Amino acid sequence: MFTANTARVIGRSVPVMEGAELDGARPDSDAAPDVASLLPMLRRIVFSRVGNEAAAEDLVQETLVKVLAAANRIEPGMLEPYAITTARHVIASMWRSQDTQRRNQHRVVGMDHVDAPDERLLKEEERAAVSAALEHLSEREQQTLLAHEVSGQDMRSLATELNTTAGAVAAQLNRTRARMRVEYLLALHDAEPPTDRCRPVLYAISGGDRRRQREVDAARHVLECELCAKLSEPLLERRPEGENEITIRIQHDADVVRARKSARELATRLDFSRTDLTLIATAVSEIARNIVRFAAKGQVYIELVDQPRPGIRIVARDSGPGIPDIDQALADGYSTYNGLGLGLPGARRLMDEFTLTSEINVGTTVTMTKWRTEG
DSSP states (O other): OOOOSSOOOBOOBOOOOTTOOSSSSOTTOSHHHHHHHHHHHHHHHHHTTOOOHHHHHHHHHHHHHHHHHHGGGSOGGGHHHHHHHHHHHHHHHHHHHHHHHHHHGGGSOOOSOOOOOOHHHHHHHHHHHHHHHHHTSOHHHHHHHHHHHTSOOOHHHHHHHHTSOHHHHHHHHHHHHHHHHHHHHHHHTTOOOSSTTHHHHHHHHHHTOHHHHHHTTHHHHHHHOHHHHHHHHHHHTTOOTTOSEEEEEESSHHHHHHHHHHHHHHHHTTTOOHHHHHHHHHHHHHHHHHIIIIISOEEEEEEEEOSSSSEEEEEEEEOSOOOSOHHHHTSTTOOSSSSSOOHHHHHHHHSSEEEEEEETTTEEEEEEEEEOOOO
16 A cells, blocks of 8 residues: 555554544544534534535545644643634535636537447447357356246256256356356457456456455455456446445546445445444545555445444455554554544544555555444
């Protein structure tokens, strides 16, 4: 995630105790309670001026990040005026940006009419890709898949013909579909996997087999292989609606926004307080931004958990240069760039559990968890 010259691997789990400071600066200060108590006021200010609720919530979070980052440089009694001023500046900045877009809209080349692609050519390419994908299946797999998907034969009769159980047929069909999706995408992109690891990794991702994904170290491979990273996106997008996990590839600032919003949307399902939703989104934003800034590419995996109680867990991985001194990187007030971001120390304080492992020239993994407050 950052810069590195010497090899070192360190793991750490840092629970954030009740009442821990959020500003990451002074253990004896009252900044954390003050910052948390500012949220209702900030929402009143922003929501009264911005009609779009999603945009307003983003502006509240942006304001919170700036206030948290500056809290250790502000006297406690000045925190509220600073927050109000910061919120107004953030809103004004948004308005200026929108006004600039409106004033320059006439300069954009009109694209009202776009010729539709050749539908026949696209269909031919898709048919060719399907045929190529089928060739990678065994004869038995082809026959079973076509009998079920095309002819509509049920699992029980298929099991009788194959002298097996309906459950075994269902499992075989799931594996076959997973392979078909991968081979279809490879054929559609006219691509051949560069390593022997690619197909096992893509099959595991396509089938949603998390145990197999761990066995083949899919998360690390996707970070290292451009082709698998590209193909994994449509495979991961097949995640059923309502599933309690999501993986987001991180390369650009737009991906940081996606990760932040996805974390908030998943956390909303557990009825986290609005304050906790903002803290979770802020922590994810900071970790994802570090990937963009220091490692160029990585991924953020977000999941809802229920042990030992309901919560949300975020795992951020990158294949960057690693961190040479983790103690320094986690030190209060430490930053490797001149910005307003909270970085690792701030993200650690926003969450209940925080673990960081890093290896030079291999990459960094951050795991953090927020538990829902009961009652």
